[in-house]
Amino acid sequence: MFAYDFMRTAFLAGLIVSIVVGPIGYFMVLRREIFAGHALSHIGFAGATGAILFGLNPIWGLLTLTVTGGVVMGRLGDRVRQRDVAIGIVLALSLGLGTLFLHFYTSYARQGTALLFGNVLGITPEALVILAVLGALSLIALGVIARPLLAVSLDPDMAESKGVSPALMAMLFLAIVAVAVAEAVQVVGILLLLSLLIAPPAAAARLTCRIWFAVLLSIPLALLVTWGGITAAYLTDWPVSFWISALAALLYLISRLLPSFLLDGARKAA
Amino acid sequence: MNSEAGSTVPAIMLEGVTLRRNGHVVLDRVDFSIRQGEFIGVLGPNGAGKSTLFRAILGLLPEVTGNIQVFGARPRKADRLIGYLPQMRADLLDADIRAWDFVASAQHPSRWGLPIYRGADKREIDEAICLVEGEHLAQRPLSALSGGERQRLLLAQALLGNPRLLLLDEPLVSLDPRHQANVVALIKGIQKRRSVTVLFTSHEINPLLGALDRVLYLGGGQAAIGAVNDIVTGPVLSRLYGMPIEVVHTAGHYFVVSAESGVAAESGAHHVCL
């Protein structure tokens, strides 16, 4: 299957996206910003379809709106209940807008499907370069804010007392998530994005409570899901996104069935 | 009400301080001063402003008028001198994170970059965990620890950086009496060994009786500071609670009761429905 260019590109894209999504997803799970990540992908849908409407590369529309959305959500503060209502409404509105934009350009329905369900087999070499550059930038940004972000995620009051601004961290982190979302959408699409973003880090956190280990472990687990999904799709001719979501669910299920913190050695974890 | 602090500057000094939250006055023109090395029990009913006072001392409260000084400086300048144990939010601490990593996350959190702990930094984290007698917890995930065990880790976090002042917000909440006594003894030991100033909020005074030097009692926007015998009395508490209060002192314990209904006034039960 490596005889085809598009397959090699797909595997490379899967590699890049896994490296990016693993660590960023770990912090999303830790911060319980899963819903925010889900919403960002839908906001990105409006951005991408809007860009198509104006004849632009959808990735730029996607990126512009997800990053804007991330910053705004960060500003909404940490009152989760109010915030989730606002996010939910914007999520639905974005999907509606995206549908409207697609309606104006019915000939682009295929692109709409690609956005919703992903099209990893259709990634061009140029898109691969964009993926790599954006991925590197978002990981570098995550590395720069990792220390205050970790502190604020675990204990915001304590972190604030030592000069970390929880609001600033929320904004910066969601902007980084927005880039990761824009990346992952290329592979699994908007509707199935969560499986790739959440399952590998959540499984990693079940397997080890050591933060560093879990962050790094998220990457091979994400890779298992993406590469496994592409391979299974090649063999069965079923959609890649289906396989990715199925493998992600399976991975998480297995991690729940195994004894918790298995990789930390035998110890009681009641 | 108390003699001057002597040669050293007070750990905390408030002059004519008013604290507000969303415009609502929590403390109204309060004055007091706390000497270095004192162990102060901060008491008062729910909503009296104990946590708000801590935020003001940390310089995190936007609505402050009057003069607050921490070791002679304005609050934010004293950041590094303060160890803060926030009132526990149980949901927050239910993470699949190793206890050691959790304590470590409180070390220099405002620095940019990756959280890597080596050499002296690593030893300091180990030492803080040792001080709270948490070595056996260090490798376990937070999600598998009890409330009291998590409180000890929060205390270890507060001890990082060898602070001169500990602000401990309700470290006894959700602990049974035996564990309460352990935590108080632990903190008292650390206070003596490191000669730090401790402000310790609690719903109940009795677990603190053996440890505290003075009490700071908050209520009705007012504050009263002094020896337990002078503050935990019917007249003073009646003024702070804004209702008739009787204090029963028996068998080495204080019981604060509403004079009208006989209900225990502490633990927030001072609200009487007719």
Ligand SMILES: Nc1ncnc2c1ncn2[C@@H]1O[C@H](COP(=O)(O)OP(=O)(O)O)[C@@H](O)[C@H]1O
């Ligand atoms: N985040 C907040 N925003 C607005 N008001 C608050 C907030 N937290 C506390 N308050 C109000 O400030 C007052 C003092 O609260 P607090 O300092 O938490 O009391 P205590 O710690 O003594 O129970 C209460 O009236 C409370 O309703």
Ligand SMILES: [Mg+2]
């Ligand atoms: Mg409080």
